[in-house]
Amino acid sequence: MKGLPLILLKTIIIAILISIAVNCIYYAILTRSAEHDYGHAVSLIMESTFFVGIIIAVMSLPMLFLYYPNYWNSTISRLLLYFEGSILFIIAVFFVATNPLTKTSYLLTGTVFFFTNCIFYYRLTRKKQASAIRTRE
Secondary structure, three states: OOOHHHHHHHHHHHHHHHHHHHHHHHHHHHOOOOOOOHHHHHHHHHHHHHHHHHHHHHHOHHHHHHHOHHHHHOHHHHHHHHHHHHHHHHHHHHHOOOOHHHHHHHHHHHHHHHHHHHHHHHHHHHHHHHHHHHHHO
């Protein structure tokens, strides 16, 4: 899998951007009054979401072990290595004692990262299935 670092980089960038948007929307829905300073809140949301996204990205680095054919050919190890970063982060959020707003923000970021990872995994495995079908003919 020569394209895994590029896929990981695309996942990180897209997931962080979508997470920032989702967290900003969540904050806007949560505080509907005009008394709040959205400019300052958005910069704080962007900063915290970026750092949480980097933490999830570091936790997702084991997916690069899928370069080895033995790991890639085993479906269980492929799924574990590919998705373990975002799943472990989501699980860890439940055990960290933070306030509910921060916990929700972390869960939103982890969920967006997971679903972005799912999209790229689907595209990656679909290409492999299509090339396997073509070589059999």
